[in-house]
Amino acid sequence: MATRTIAVDLLARVEGEGALDLTISDGRVASAQLRIFEPPRFFEAFLRGRGYMETPDLVARICGICPIAYQMSAVQAIENAFGVTVGGQLRALRRLIYCGEWIESHALHVVMLHAPDFLGFPDAIRMAGQHGDRVRNALTLKKAGNELMRVLGGREIHPVNVRPGGFYRVPGRAELAPITESLKRARDIAVDLVRWVATFPFPEFERDYEFVALRHPTEYPITEGRLVSSRGIDINIADYESEFEERHVAHSTALHALIKRRGAYLVGPLARYALNFDRLPAPIQALTREAGLGAVCNNPFRSIVVRAIEIVYACEEALRLIVAYEPPASAAVPLAPRAAAGFGCTEAPRGICWHRYDFAADGSIGKARIVPPTSQNQPSIEADLAAMAATVLDQPDEVIRERCERSIRNYDPCISCSAHFFKLSVNRA
């Protein structure tokens, strides 16, 4: 029998650089490999010896799309190590800036990168020829998220205001007032967006994922929670290493993360949604039903709907936080370094972002370990690819290639993050 090799040499509309190799032998998928050739940048290595105060600025540079996720997991780990809890309005401001990152990152992916797949365009700019208002509205939505990042963080990419213990400077109430208007407009656009993307044609495709996300007693998880899974994991974030492991595979500069006892798992919007549906406010639950979603969604192509739902949530949550905001007396709580290990885990737009630092008595880092969302999803992406390709094996290479690329974009993969991470080739034997 012939071997067919289908390759996508450079995946488009993903953040970072990767490729895909699919080998079809004797009429079945022999292997599906997501190759990540993003060159390694060695963050965990050069963090050794750096001070705790500079850590949030350094780890932000892992990812230009979700710097707040890295900063928030880092400050949580630092505060955990030094025995300090940041609560009240400082905690609220952290959740608020994180809402900004969810809005800008999700809006970018849903409309600018993912929607063109469902409507048959190569990109959002060409899509704007027929769907000009949709694209302009998406840019308005994205801009509202970025406005939150800029007002609270100083700038949209690599914000400068987050520090261990809180912030360098906290805003007055009057500074947040102008954002309220853009967030209300953004919320209305996001509700329309949910209704629009729910009408897209979705392939019939479901997989039985083990979802992993944070879970909090009262909130839809963003900044903190216990680490839970759909198959019974329920642990403190400090115990991550007892349930999960990272493996180094030859075809990727991003480490593959796996559940030790079972293997691949899924993080990100589908996981957060399935494990925390009951934490969404009733009007948003009603919107999910209107959009045709149950309390769990196992079709990765429908992740676009869940992302749009999460934009609505982030807008509502940001508006709620602003209404309740009273400037705290101090911009940060005092910290005293000590020799200790600290753990941080927050919900980046693409899923949990887990950090561990071992500090020396002077607050310098002895050892750092950072597990980004996309490296955790790699094994699931490869499993999706194999399962998806199996349904279209009798089709020409072009069809297989297109379907595989779409399977990958379902994850909004951030390759820059994961290589501390893409290209599709199909081999038919």
Place this chain on the structure above:
Amino acid sequence: MSSRPRLAVWKFASCDGCQLSLLDCEDELLTLASVIDIANFPEASSVMAEGPYDLSLVEGSITTACDIERIRMVRAQSRHLVTIGACATAGGIQALRNFADVNHFIAAVYASPQYIKTLTTSTPISAHVPVDYEVRGCPINKAQLVEVIAAYLAGRKPAIAAHSVCIECKQRGTICVMVQGTPCLGPVTHAGCSAICPSMRRGCYGCYGPMETPNTAALARAWQALGAESGDIKRAFRTFNAATAPFQKESEAHGD
């Protein structure tokens, strides 16, 4: 269609933040796309049209042998080549490997070092091919990006100031944080960010790299007078622009 200037965006070792700045031009993006042909921008489009290109924007630093070949290919196809951000312009945060043994770095992160192919250094684009213009910053300022694209479309030099962050603090009326006792890299750092760190009541951390004539030694003495130790000064110069000559030299003056 074909008469519009053709733009290409390329990525090397980086965080994607600088090319994201182009998509972050929410107010200008569709206008920009009407006057230029975005011929190759893999992060935003499945269309990857072949060269030549009128303007190539390059993000990221050179860290693999393969990337040395790729940047030469990019240069050969590009009428103008502009680097965007500290990685492409100065080697980026990943240039911290230049001060260490890269094999120790690989062993610290990866279980199977034999799978990793990387150079011992991270170098700016200008170390490998001629560069027409360098946009500073980690990340770049999107207004500067729009200015550079507009300038190349109009065939003129970009109007971007090379003075220090101090001038921007004066322009926005921010009280100097150094005089309030906070060490700041603003006096030796290239303008472009609008002095956001001092506006947040913290010292500048130098993410735009050295200004045109930086007196780093004098600044280091001023830091010492504020109580900074040599390790603090060394680390301050060893971040996103550590491999630029003035910052490298100053960091080396403060111990191993």
